[in-house]
Amino acid sequence: MDNSTTTIFPFKTLLSFRLLIEHWEQRIQEGHFSAFAPTIKAYIEQAPELKQPIEDEAVFARHKPFIDFLMTAAIPSATNNNDLIVALQPFKFKSLYSTPAFDKTIFFESFEEHAQANVPGGKIKLGKTVRACLMILEKFQNLGMFAESPRPVLVTLKDPNNGLDKVYKIEISHQFCDVIAKVEYKPIEKNIVKFLMEKIYDHDLWLQYINPENFEFHGLLIMRLVDVTEQEMLSSIKYDLLERNAVIRSESFVRIQHKLRSLFGIPDIRLGIAYLDPNNDIVINNPEAERWNSVTACSNDNSPCQDFTGSIYERSWLERRYVTIENLSEYPFKSVVEESLLKNGIQNILLAPLIDGEEIIGMLELATPTPGKLNPVSAHKVENVLPMFTASVKRVKEEMSTEVRALIQEECTAIHPTVQWRFFEAGLNLLNKRRTDDKATLEEIAFKDVYPLYGLADVRNSSIERNMAIQRDLQQNLKLAKELLHKIYAVTKLPLLEEAIFKTDEQLQKINRGLASGDESNVLDFLKSEINPMIDHFSNEEELQRLIDKYKSNLDPTFGVVYKRRKAFEESLELINRTISNYLDDAENDAQKMFPHYFEKYKTDGVEFTIYLGTSLVKNKTFDTFNLKNFRLWQLLVMIEVNRKIEALKSNMKTKLEITQLILVHDQPISIRFRPDEKQFDVDGAYDIRYEIVKKRIDKAHIKNTGERLTQPGKLAIVYNQAKVEDEYKRYFHYLKAKGMIVGEVEELELEELPGATGLHALRAQMASEQNTLPMIDPDNLLKDIEEGLRVQ
Incomplete structure (x- = not known):
């Protein structure tokens, strides 16, 4: 059994009505209750035991009617039906007298057992011990208000009928309770009292300074409960x-x-x-x-x-x-x-x-x-x-949004804003699942019935141009190295230089015949690991210093080899890619205002982009054929503007490069599915995969029976396999020709078969070489353009 003061009240208490009777005697002496004062005094004189501590319950029972009368001084009868008040033996939860309201509301027999107090551990017995110690300090050290409890005492009671909680503030009056010191009291130092007040609920600490065996409580306490539930x-x-x-x-x-x-x-x-x-x-x-x-x-x-x-x-x-x-x-x-x-x-x-x-x-x-x-x-x-x-x-919301977006970032990397809502839904579902299942995975994310719009602006013969630039740089580097080695040999006559000259000439002859696979890396390794270190060996020779410096002035400081033509090609290619990519980003951002859509682009030797359109991609919007035609015309205008911008760049290119442009029209809706392993969207289903195959191969297509490539600089090609698509785009070209954006006749072409792609046709038109800036990224003007374009027949 736990005998700590949290479960057993350590002080002895005795019931006594002495202070209550003295209160009545004082009031009678002051002239109050004159009508029945003699009767009260006579009763008190005949029952002297009421002024003594009462240990026999029979004494209390014998005098209960008179005690109830005396209690009206502490508990006015006018409050009986409203206030929750009870009189009890000091710190003993047994009612001596209580109001009807108290009896109706509080089941006092189990009060101490079931009440949860606002003290550590919730035990009300701890609160009783603290209160007793404070009463001792108040009397014997004259601390007054300083010894009051630091906060209101609250108890929570559960209603046994409905299980609801009621919270009451306890107000205790000890006016009729006296603290009796059984031995001479030794005052506690003020600094210790201050420390005790700071540790108000450390009962073991308190009892080190206040010994319960030295004190008794005689009298009664009045306890009022105030409902503070709300x-x-x-x-x-x-x-x-x-x-x-x-x-x-x-x-x-x-x-x-x-x-x-x-x-x-x-x-x-x-x-x-x-x-x-x-x-x-x-x-x-x-x-x-x-x-x-x-x-x-x-x-x-x-x-x-x-x-x-x-x-x-x-x-x-x-x-x-x-x-x-x-x-x-x-x-x-x-x-x-x-x-x-x-x-x-x-x-x-x-x-x-x-x-x-x-x-x-x-x-x-x-x-x-x-x-x-x-x-x-x-x-x-x-x-x-x-x-x-x-x-x-x-x-x-903020925390969950952050957590879900972090989860999406982990599972899916960056997500296009248009479809972010769907990933947020899936991320939220995954977050909830992982609260109970650590191995839960992201649910399948797919969008059905979406229309793809594919466009490609490709640098013409980029591989050939890159190889020619590399070949010429290597040829120059080998020639310069050979010339310098001859001059060094003329001065030094070292046989090792003769061997180096021979190997350099051998590499040069191989490069002159053409650039085969592996030739570039072999020559670069030869120059960096053999020739350049050999030349550096003579860099301190005063008569060779000028020749070596001249050779090195032709080398790129970063790569250590000749890198002029390759650098010019890469800078020109980057200029084209950056110009196209930046323009597509700007145009696509404005196109989002026409209808939200999913957009992706890739930069290689040129830029390819795909737009996916459909009702399933967005919330609370419906995609229809008008939106589809709107975007098809928008795509044409964008490609024409791309051509104009690249034409304007040519004067700034160190290597003159051309671009070719292509649009693939797929007239049937497809399904796309997010692939978590690749963290990107891909077409879904065997039939839809055919579209992806055509998209990857169409830039190599030739016109049937001619050997001519479909894509040509300055021309825009539209690839399709449905007659109704041909009619639609002919109308658009008719309109664009009237606007001066294309010139000449529109070619109707049949394409040679490609692996996995047969029956393809194309329309090809020459784009005007000089145009004013087109208003295609203004949604309002674009809507007017499409309406006008559809009217022009």
């Missing part, structure tokens, strides 16, 4: 909401719901907290509320209901205020939401929007199955705590 529950709920993820963690959600039930005094209140991600349009609820909450219950398949039109939710949202329906059965304007609530046993509901600044970020829902429990009068109880719900939801 204030304390509101304060406690606010504290709970400060916890991280308080509104989504099941244990904290249940705890908050229980406190709301205690706050309202309604045991069957159900709490719901719904919030909306403003960027992704996702409604999220705590799983504890999903069994009844309208957000999850208003559809038969338990999927989130997105249509709250005409419901009390819409009303609360739009009016930005509380809405309370006391009886849903009698509500005359029921929508599918109210009908769903009724099916789930909800008859009474209170809604409160969670408002952050000017934005509504969620909804607090309180509901009961009993009509009338929640009403406009009771709504004020949540007003003080509503900002904390708002702050908690806002914090959860």
Whole structure:
């Protein structure tokens, strides 16, 4: 058995009415109660035992009617039906006298056992020990208010009938209680008293300085209980909401719901907290509320209901205020939401929007199955705590958004903004799954019925141009090295130089015949590992210094070899790629305003890009044929503008490069699927893969029976395999010709078969070489262009 002071009160206490009787005698002496003073005095004189400590309960029982009369001095009879007051033997939870209100409300026999106090461990016995020690200091060290408890004593009692909590502040009067010192009291030093007050609940420390065997408490205590449930529950709920993820963690959600039930005094209140991600349009609820909450219950398949039109939710949202329906059965304007609530046993509901600044970020829902429990009068109880719900939801949204985006970044790298909503949904689902399953993986993400628009601006003969630049650089480097080695040999006559000259000439003859696979790396290794170190060996020879410096002036300081033509080619290629890529980014950003879409581009020797369009890629928007035609014309205008920009660059190119341009038109919608291993989208399904095959091979296509490449500088080629596509693009070309953007006749071509691609046709048109800047990135002008383009026949 635990004998610590947390379980056993260590001081001896005795019941005594001496101070209470002396109070009456003093009042009678002052002239009060003159009508019945003689009767009181006579009774007291005949019962001297009442002024002595009472250990025999029979004495108390014999005089109880008179004691009850005396108690009216401490507990006025006028408060009997309202105040919770009880008189008891010092620190013994056994009622001597109590008000009817107390008897009706408090089950005092188990009070000490079941009450949870606001002290460490929650044990009320600890509070009793501390209070006794403070009373001793107050009397024998004359500390007065300094010896008061540092904070109000609160106890929480659970109602055995409904399980709800009630919180009471305990006010104790010890006016009729005396502390008796059995030995001479030795004062405690003030600095120690100060230290004890700082360690107020360290009972073992207190009892080192106050020995319980030296003191007794005689008399009685008056204890008043003040109901502070509303204030304390509101304060406690606010504290709970400060916890991280308080509104989504099941244990904290249940705890908050229980406190709301205690706050309202309604045991069957159900709490719901719904919030909306403003960027992704996702409604999220705590799983504890999903069994009844309208957000999850208003559809038969338990999927989130997105249509709250005409419901009390819409009303609360739009009016930005509380809405309370006391009886849903009698509500005359029921929508599918109210009908769903009724099916789930909800008859009474209170809604409160969670408002952050000017934005509504969620909804607090309180509901009961009993009509009338929640009403406009009771709504004020949540007003003080509503900002904390708002702050908690806002914090959860921000933290979850950060966590989900980090998860997406881990699983998927960067995601295009248009489809971010779908990855956010999948990331949120994965986050929830991983709370219980560490091995959960990202769900499949696919978009069906999307139209691809593929375009390619390729540098003409880039491989040939690159090889020629490399070959010429290597030829120059070998010639310069050979000449310098001859001059060094003429001075030194070293035989090793003759061998180096021979090997250099051998490498030069091989390069002169053409650049084969591996030749570049072999020659570079020969120059860097053999020739350059040999030349450096003579760099300190004064008569050779000028010749060596002249040789090195032709070498690139970074690579240590001749890198002039290759550098000129790479800089020209980078200029083309950067110009095209930057323009596509700008044009595509504006095109997002026409209709949101998925966009990807790749830079190699040129730039290729794909746009995916479709209803499944976006939320709350519908893609139709008008949008498709709009983007097809936009793509033509973009390609023509790319040609104009590259033409304007030619004067700045160190190596004159040409580009060819191609558009592949796939008239049937396809499906794309995110591949987690490659962290990118790819076409899905055997039929759709054919499109991908054609896309990868079409730039090498030739015109049937001619041997001529389809793609030619200055010309734009449209590849297709459907007659209706040909008619559509002929109309566009007719319009563009009228605008002066293309010239000459549009060629109708049949292409040679490619592996995996047969029956392909093409339209090819010459783009105007000089044009003014086109207004294709202005959505308003583009809409006018397409309307005009479709009219021109």
